[in-house]
Amino acid sequence: LRVREALRAPEPVEQVKVQGWVRSVRSQKEVLFLHINDGSSLESLQIIADPSLENRDLTFGSAVEVQGKLVKSPHKMQNMELKAETIRVVGPCDTLVCHCSRSPTDRTTLEMDFKMSKCAAKHAQTEVSLMFSLFQDNGYVHIHTPVITSNDCEGAGELFQIGVSNEAKESAEKTHFFNVPAFLTVSGQLHLEVMAGAFTHVFTFGPTFRAENSQSRRHLAEFYMVEAELSFTESLQDIMQVMEDLFKTVTSTVLSKCPHDVELFHKYVAPGKQRSLPRKMGLFFPSSCSISYSEAVEILKQASQAFTFKPEWGCDLQTEHEKYLVKHCGEVPVFVINYPYDLKPFYMRDNEDGPQHTVAAVDLLVPGVGELCGGSLREERLPFLESRLQRLGLADTYQWYLDLRKFGSVPHGGFGMGFERYLQYILGVDNIKDVIPFPRFSHSCLL
Incomplete structure (x- = not known):
């Protein structure tokens, strides 16, 4: 029993x-x-x-x-x-x-750590199941995107390059194992775009890797991403609606099905944060904000709060900025749209606006965490994409991606959500390392 x-x-x-x-x-x-x-x-x-x-x-x-x-x-x-x-x-x-060297207080802490780790693991299982069900019930096809890739989807260069064992070093000096440099994936997006050309609605859930030398409370070197791609969509609102539906449905279901688990965290880890998690589905987004990046920068500039990083148009929003924007909008989820053209990767759709040049990108910010989801419309127009890749010196590397636009390309878009950050949000945990059994980050790779 x-x-x-x-x-x-x-x-x-x-x-x-x-x-x-x-x-x-x-x-x-x-x-x-x-x-x-x-x-x-x-x-x-x-x-x-x-x-x-x-x-x-x-x-x-x-x-x-x-x-x-x-x-x-x-x-x-x-x-x-x-x-x-x-x-x-x-x-x-x-x-x-x-x-034996622990005090009674330490032993209590050890017991609570055990309970929290178990609770987080059970939550992860529940939420993965809910996300899969939601996507599949809405006609999405699950794609197993590769962990090993020759592409840098984000374009930030924060990649783990794959090497070979000592026994294979001699042969590796002559040629790459794959004939090209290979890396651990930072996102399954580019592969999803390929498959969206056949299935129209696709999603993936798998590990992603970032070689960020960060010790922050919301970054990991290895984490899981839920990613989706939709064909035949020309509106950023369509992408935002899918993000909202995913967030709202999974969160409301978890809160109704696992109230005791959530209460454990909110009692011992994040007292008071339960108030920011309404139990009824309809209460999540009715008053949520949708603001442009330019509006966000103006809000930050007019804030009485002193920021470590000065908000300026053209600079990325930092965690402190994201949390302030959520607070400014009433501690509800906030969509920030239309980011600077030069700030985002090559695949995001040019808005052809001015004088402040932007792309059709969106981030979803949530209370206590900041950025949870990021998405965009993809640039389906071949001349625009060719021009940008040539300026970046990446036209040869991404020739296969350009070729996709030559054979039945359609307007499309998608997004990704950091799974551990979602666990952080729903459980009210301050440190992302506390919601994953074996956290990987700079200077730490135990077991």
Whole structure:
């Protein structure tokens, strides 16, 4: 029986077996109390046992198998408890190494870190499932875009280049393994654009990599992206609507289906932030702002707040700017559209405006995080795309991308959403490293 099933059992059960890890041990003269958890529930199951069943290996962190009777608990906080008849230690835990040097406060923190990590992992599974369902229910085709690529989609040069093992270095000196330099992908967008020429609506979910030497609370070297591409769309509003629907539907469903998990984070990690997450779907976007980049810069220039980075037209918005704009609009999601032409990658559609030249790009900013999604209309007009790639000296590198515009190209656009940043938002976590089991960032690649 899993812990979750034991806790939810409608009536006592004569004989059950529960397996899991010990979260606490408390021995009294006449009774032994254990709490065990197997990862199926945030709550642990209380075990009541005779002190004679205690042994030296029964410690915090040890893996156990408990057999006994499942009975109603007299405590209001728990529905059922297990009266143990046998306790077998499957795997002992060396508490001397584990936390003998930790104070009681440290041990409490360790327990809370365990609960938070488990909660974040469960949330990730729930939200991935919801996103897949939403896209597939709306006719999108899931594409497995490659992790290894020869292209830099973002054009920022923050790429991890792929090397070869020591055994292959001699042959690698003569030629590249792929005949061209290869990198870990920064985005699946360009590959999605290829597939959108056949399926019209496509999406992907997979790992992306950025060689940013950043120690910030919202950047990782490896993270997951949800990306979508839509053919036959000439309006940035269409892209924004898909972004809004994805954000709104998944968030409202998570809040209604997993309220206890969210409450755990908002109680221990981000007190007070639950107020910014209304539970009803209709409350997310009714008063949301949609402002141009130029309007955003003017709002920032008129702000009484002093910024570390001075807001200027033509400069990228920093995290402090994004959070201020969200606050200025009433702590609701904010769309910022029409960014400077020279600030964005080559594939974004030229608005042909002036004197301040912009492209049809959009970022979605959300409370507590800042930028969550980024998207744009893609430049489908061959002369415009050729001209820009030639100025950047990239025409040969992206000749295949130019060729796509010669054979049945249509107006299209898309966006990407950082999955860990979404978890940050919905759980109210300040540091993105706390929502992923094995965070990768500069100077840290454990395991």
